[in-house]
Amino acid sequence: MKALVLLGDSRSEVREFPDPKPGPGEVLVRIKVSGVCGSDLKQYVYKVPPEKQKEMDAKFKDAKPYPPIPGHEGSGVVEETGEGVTSVKPGDRVSIYHYESCGKCEQCVKGYFMRCSKTKGMGQIGCQGSFADLKVTPERNCMVLSEGLSFVDGAFIACGAQTSFAALNKLGLSGLDDIAIFGLGPVGLCGVVMAKAMGAKVAAFGRREIRLGLARKFGADMVVDIDAVKADKNPKKIWGDIREKFPGSFSAGYETSGSEDAMKWMLQLLTFDGRAVTVAGGAPIPNWFIGRDTSIRGSFIMPRGMYDKLAGFMLKHKTNLEKMVTHRFPIEKAKEAFETAAAKECGKVIVEWK
Ligand SMILES: [Zn+2]
Ligand SMILES: [Zn+2]
CATH class of the missing domain: 3.40.50.720 (NAD(P)-binding Rossmann-like Domain)
Incomplete structure (x- = not known):
């Protein structure tokens, strides 16, 4: 698959990676839209001091992917499901909840995946982001898009909305x-x-x-x-x-x-x-x-359990968030997507797969 990697100091590059495979309880999503967020830009411009670079390279030598594949505003189509997955099937359209967690602790059971002690945000080192053709995610992170909600809506649902x-x-x-x-x-x-x-x-x-x-x-x-x-x-x-x-x-x-x-x-x-x-x-x-x-x-993002309420609200009020998108790029040009978003003369910038 193709994916964008961030190299620090406003440098990025699209690289080839092996296609990921879903394990038990996991879902492989073919990404259709990935939005560029303000928090991606902080990661994008961050300049690692040279003395710290070696330290980081050693610390994260086993982290996959490293350097990180950014993106936490992803939506797409379920391509394949791992063993034991029952709530989604191939062909379902989903928005991906962007904090991955243990799924078992009190905060996870309440739907606050971002409060779990084992939580990892998509796009951080060690947790692949959505600027990639494919993304494996836990089943519980798949928010099925209702009819009437587009993949762009799905990307907004994953973060800004x-x-x-x-x-x-x-x-x-x-x-x-x-x-x-x-x-x-x-x-x-x-x-x-x-x-x-x-x-x-x-x-x-x-x-x-x-x-x-x-x-x-x-x-x-x-x-x-x-x-x-x-x-x-x-x-x-x-x-x-x-x-x-x-x-x-x-x-x-x-x-x-x-x-x-x-x-x-x-x-x-x-x-x-x-x-x-x-x-x-x-x-x-x-x-x-x-x-x-x-x-x-x-207030920090939204608990997973609030998704149905949000989807219902967006449909009822025809929020049409797609009007906010001013720039669209294919994954091959994801580098330009980040350059455009960093210049800030834009509304929402997205990478989309036709
Ligand atoms: Zn975001
Ligand atoms: Zn947990």
Whole structure:
């Protein structure tokens, strides 16, 4: 099979590998779509210091694959099933849940595979990712795609859509809410689509015209260009405009960017008793949030058991996340897919197999 490997320092290469075989309880999936995620890009640009490279090569000499095959946003068709597999069969269309785990501990049984002490994320060293023709996955990681959900939907379900769906569920969002969403990469844009579908009024904060345009297309009630606010000599005006459009301040906030400013601004916009959820780290929390009784919660992807609820929601509200895809590449050009995504002048970038 063909697969992309990451070589560090923004270098990557498509290589040939032997076709994998499913063992007992495992499923071989022929990948149809694999999305490039912001977290893949962190791995892609990471430059290993020369002294550390030798150490890593020794540490991971038996890890397969090494260097890693990235990708955790994969969907495809079941090609073959291993011994004992009963819930999927060849020909089924599936999205692949991207944390592999023991399947037996308390957290696994609850569906929180990512909390298992033995968990491994697809695309990390030692756990093959989805930028490959084929991928073997445990049976319990196969989320069968309902009719009406495309392979592109399946790739979103594997990461961006599930992240935003779980986060917004924690806020208990409804038509009573005004929400400020920060960061308009694919996760933030999924947040815009879903917050609208849940009935909230949405202000979307981000940068780059292409992403601000997508937020408008997905129905955001107000779109704010963070760079324009920063460059503005009269920032009071934009804050005045926001207050005018959202007179009661915001009851809810969703932070997806990991930027310190974004966290600060989001908390400033929240009203008393406001509640916020963040899926991105790296931002300290100012101490005045105490006086406002603000609730802030972290959220990391979605438990496996929430899949049916998410699939039903996407079908019911015709979320049409495919509109977010701006660039498509075949696996032979996966290197270009990463270069395009790293330049950030894009919506969602995918690799697809026709
Ligand atoms: Zn992702
Ligand atoms: Zn476990």
